Amino acid sequence: MSLSRRQLLAAGAAVGALGLSGIGLPAFAQTGGANSGGVNWRKYAGTKIEVNLIKSPRGDTLTKYQKEFEELTGITVVSEQTPEQQQRQKAVIELTSGRPSFDVVHISYHVQKRQFEKGKWLADLTPFIKDPALTDAGFLDDFSEAGVTFARNPDGGIGALPFSVDYWIVYWNKDLFAKKNLSFPKTFDEMVAAAAALTDPASQTYGFVARGMKNANTPVWTSLLLGYDQYSVDANRNLLTDTPEAIEAAKLYQTLMTKSAPPGVTGFNWAECQSAFLQGRVGMWFDGVGFAPPLEDPEKSRVVGKVGYGLMPKGPKAHAAATTGDGIGVTAASKNKEAAYLYCQWATGKLMGARLLQAGAGVPFRNSVLSDAEVRKGVKMPAAWVDAVVESAKISRLALPVIIPVTEFRDVLGGALTNMISGSDPAAELKRATADFKPILERSEKA
Structure with a gap:
């Protein structure tokens, strides 16, 4: 009516x-x-x-x-x-x-x-x-x-x-930071240092979590890449996924995900990351701002009132929010x-x-x-x-490239990122993934 x-x-x-x-x-x-x-x-x-x-x-x-x-x-x-x-x-x-x-x-x-x-x-x-x-x-x-x-x-x-x-932000546990007398990081280097300081496997506490699952993890890396003042694909649809900046961003991803993230993170999408953070044993979680409401829900969260909402730290060349x-x-x-x-x-x-x-x-x-x-x-x-x-x-x-085969981009580059968490060399993985994805992108533009 x-x-x-x-x-x-x-x-x-x-x-x-x-x-x-x-x-x-x-x-x-x-x-x-x-x-x-x-x-x-x-x-x-x-x-x-x-x-x-x-x-x-x-x-x-x-x-x-x-x-x-x-x-x-x-x-x-x-x-x-x-x-x-x-x-x-x-x-x-x-x-x-x-x-x-x-x-x-x-x-x-x-x-x-x-x-x-x-x-x-x-x-x-x-x-x-x-x-x-x-x-x-x-x-x-x-x-x-x-x-x-x-x-x-x-x-x-x-x-x-x-x-x-x-927008992608860094959720942070104020109690865990306070126990270590840490301030919220303002740069990528400070974020790595804070993540390491917060990590204590013996107490099942970890400094950082983000998506590790193939496809879902690609926006994490492209977001880090923005801090190097570079997109993954330029305005003319040229791939920039194996440049020195892309490799450095991948190394940063690898460091955070191997040294400071919970076990099994290669199977984490946003839901698993959110769940881990809700339990109060993760210092920082990097993801979209829209995932915040459950963190303040007493029926779902152990961190109600303890969550900080931080602007993405500055990268070596730029300050950008994916x-x-x-x-x-x-x-x-x-x-x-x-x-x-x-x-x-x-x-x-x-x-x-x-x-x-x-x-x-x-x-x-x-x-x-x-x-x-x-x-x-x-x-x-x-x-x-x-x-x-x-x-x-x-x-x-923008967090992701403006191209038609976005799903394939996330699949191919995401597979490379997952391999890095298992110890593979970032430069080699990005070179291979770039070569694999290039013909897919070219075909999409001709179609």
Whole structure:
């Protein structure tokens, strides 16, 4: 059942009372008029759109508040949430056919950006962004640099709007650090030293944990590589995976994972890392900021109130926070592009961003949300977590290469990294993996 306008206005007032007064519902909740701010939200009333979402806390949030969008616009939304891997497969199959059943699609930038660009599957949203009847002036200015980088195509057009970002940070156990009289590391060298000092196999305490499992581990290495001021693949799709910098980053990965990580780390994905950290026997865990909520849950965690949320330490040549993220875009084949765009704009709006942040469901790319003091009051996570998000946004860089065969990249290079944990030479492993992956990348660009 649709909400009445009176109910929606009451909801808007309640939102303001909860500390979202600066991030009110899009125009109508604050003023009662759907056309406020210049955007004619009801221009496409009576239209029906189909939305394809990834099953996740982010997708849940969009679905939960969908009725608000329908009341605002008069547009009917039929949305479907599918687990990530199945959603990706379904989207590719339908988009390849040229007749997708959906108008709006939720994409993982860090995996699908290049594939969607090469397939020309997304509508260029630039004309809609420039249209004052559809978008307020300066709309894109509020998104972080990483978000706009994700959204922008090689030809300068805008594909999917930036929705939710995941910065990689270092979770650290303040009690373990205090027992060793250690401070949070500010550089890679200090991180290695702290990890070694915290490690005591006799008491089953370890200084560092990160993903060691093939495929899952590749973003750990590429994140470290950013500290050497280098990506794994350059803008012209040339591999940089066996350069001196890549080898040094791999040696750093090997050192941390062999000298300071728990036994069996080659089988660890993020869940196993999180579990180990929750038990209170790991000094530092390196992964995405979105994995934080369970750490502050007394029913799941032994480290509630003991967790520090640290900005990635500086590398030898750069200070960078690795970044992955999601976007919401309009399919090029949609017959309802403007209506679908309004949904995307609503989904990436300030209110929805505030809701994501406060629920711990995700982190918006919107700078104004992250810097809003009232919004921060409603965030369930500690202030240090929000600080880590805000500071990471300032030094964010893409964690994975913008290529089509991202999965194969992660498989091939990930296998090499796993071998390094078993003692293999990083230079030899990267040389072999680079040679193995090069023809895969070349074929993808020619396809």
